[in-house]
Amino acid sequence: MSVAAVATIPAGRRKRVLPGFGLTLGVTLTYVGIIVLLPVIALALKGAEIGPARFWDIVSAPRTLAALRLTILAAALATVFNAAYGLLMAWVLVRYRFPGRRLLDAMVDIPFALPTAVAGLALTALFSQNGWYGQVLAPAGISVVYTIWGVAVAMSFTSIPFVIRTVQPILEDLDRGQEEAALTLGASPFQVFTRVIFPAILPAYLVGITIAFARSLGEFGAVIFIAGNLPMKTEIASLLAVIRLEEYDYNGAAAIALTLVAIAMVLLVASNWMQARLTRRRVPA
Numbered sequence: 001m002s003v004a005a006v007a008t009i010p011a012g013r014r015k016r017v018l019p020g021f022g023l024t025l026g027v028t029l030t031y032v033g034i035i036v037l038l039p040v041i042a043l044a045l046k047g048a049e050i051g052p053a054r055f056w057d058i059v060s061a062p063r064t065l066a067a068l069r070l071t072i073l074a075a076a077l078a079t080v081f082n083a084a085y086g087l088l089m090a091w092v093l094v095r096y097r098f099p100g101r102r103l104l105d106a107m108v109d110i111p112f113a114l115p116t117a118v119a120g121l122a123l124t125a126l127f128s129q130n131g132w133y134g135q136v137l138a139p140a141g142i143s144v145v146y147t148i149w150g151v152a153v154a155m156s157f158t159s160i161p162f163v164i165r166t167v168q169p170i171l172e173d174l175d176r177g178q179e180e181a182a183l184t185l186g187a188s189p190f191q192v193f194t195r196v197i198f199p200a201i202l203p204a205y206l207v208g209i210t211i212a213f214a215r216s217l218g219e220f221g222a223v224i225f226i227a228g229n230l231p232m233k234t235e236i237a238s239l240l241a242v243i244r245l246e247e248y249d250y251n252g253a254a255a256i257a258l259t260l261v262a263i264a265m266v267l268l269v270a271s272n273w274m275q276a277r278l279t280r281r282r283v284p285a
Contacts, residue, residue, distance in 0.1 A: 067239070146230070
């Protein structure tokens with residue numbers, strides 16, 4: 001059937017690949033409500049039962065503050081590394097062709113497929129004093145296991161794919177003609193990257209970084225083995241929430257978990273707002 005013939009068919013009678021808007025939207029909203037919203041609402045209601053004064057007492061306790069401080073700082077360190085390395089990895093996978101490229105591309109998703117506890121055990125073995133990495137770092141006085149650096153390494157391992165996979169498709173879809181035009185006009189390769197390429201990938205890049213940071217905040221399995229879980233030193237907030245549950249302190253666990261959720265939600269909302277604003281700026285009037 002020609003394009004003109006398709007255009008003459010009323011919109012209501014055209015065949016669709018998926019069912020109608022009402023059904024697909026209903027299924028989507030039902031899934032989001034059951035899987036995402038209901039647990040978050042239940043957590044918020046549990047936190048509301050505590051009361052503001054009790055909630056503040058739990059969150060501002062020295063042990064809780066130490067766990068939150070360690071979690072946020074380690075997540076920030078991991079995100080800084082992911083922001084640099086993730087962009088570099090995405091660039092290599094998109095702009096270069098070399099033997100083993102497909103294998104390297106597949107290996108990016110290993111943190112998604114590998115159980116986080118297994119990753120934590122592997123990282124602990126590698127960075128211990130007798131491990132492959134640890135025995136090289138130990139003579140220099142660098143200790144990773146049972147320190148904040150170990151926590152950051154574990155968080156980075158589990159969250160690095162988010163940066164790569166959000167930037168990679170944008171790089172693949174970029175119009176190379178704009179880069180060639182800039183080079184023709186006398187721009188240096190660095191200027192082409194900073195003024196043509198980077199502004200185009202910036203919205204997706206910010207989303208990837210934010211998601212990686214939010215993922216690091218909630219990391220548990222990969223961290224508990226390499227951190228050592230020393231209270232006031234290497235104890236992360238998610239582990240402290242589990243400890244409170246084991247002590248039947250449901251209010252304390254809910255307060256800590258709700259704090260982490262609130263931080264992640266603020267970051268995601270801010271990231272989406274910045275992405276929308278940057279995208280509008282790039283759309284011609």
